[in-house]
């Protein structure tokens with residue numbers, strides 16, 4: 001019998017109310033200069049859930065992440081973080097981008113601790129701060145590199161420091177925007193596995209923006225497909241495949257084909273096809 005990942009009806013997502021670390025309703029956004037943005041997005045991210053926002057270039061994934069993270073205000077709609085309206089980046093959230101953006105004059109330890117000095121971060125005494133940074137660096141495999149300088153690191157190591165900097169903040173939700181897309185394939189695969197491992201151990205949820213279908217399938221608990229202009233969340237898949245996932249497994253291949261077909265349809269018509277009758281709704 002063929003194993004098949006669950007596929008679903010359109011968003012909004014399943015996690016709601018007290019089970020959600022973040023929920024957003026009726027969000028839209030348009031840049032003043034270009035008018036580009038996204039429209040009518042409603043979604044929720046459950047505690048400890050890994051959600052991938054997948055879509056083609058320019059559909060508004062990064063913009064949506066920025067609004068959900070509190071970096072931009074929406075034109076309409078609301079974002080709630082742990083049940084409270086979000087007006088600015090929440091102290092229990094953290095961000096990782098494609099570029100590690102390490103400060104060249106700080107060593108690895110101080111770069112990893114840098115996020116603890118941000119405004120509105122809960123106060124931690126020096127010993128607790130040190131312990132948090134050490135633990136985060138150990139989790140990403142850089143315990144032996146505390147005193148190294150950013151210029152001495154490979155791209156993968158620099159991204160590990162960026163991940164440690166995020167973990168040290170003990171986030172409830174980690175926003176990650178294409179964090180591995182500048183890395184070579186082997187390092188990327190290592191980082192994907194590391195991400196799943198550490199966020200599970202840190203009990204953090206993740207919103208991962210990617211245009212890489214395989215990355216989404218190998219990492220996510222749930223995949224949201226964004227498409228159209230302005231972008232909307234058009235489809236959603238719950239990925240019930242246990243970790244670690246094998247890129248060549250039958251269930252992974254089936255889901256890849258399913259997503260590819262939805263993406264192709266979206267680029268041809270602007271709207272992905274509705275789920276077929278044999279595709280099971282997730283909730």
Ligand SMILES: Nc1ncnc2c1ncn2[C@@H]1O[C@H](COP(=O)(O)OP(=O)(O)OP(=O)(O)O)[C@@H](O)[C@H]1O
Pocket residue numbers: 031032033034035036037055056057058059060061062063064211
């Ligand atoms: N600061 C800005 N001012 C005006 N338009 C912008 C700005 N930033 C992005 N855009 C436009 O908004 C749209 C969405 O951009 P966004 O970066 O969110 O897309 P994306 O899906 O993340 O793309 P990619 O995968 O290529 O990064 C694009 O058409 C882009 O050109």
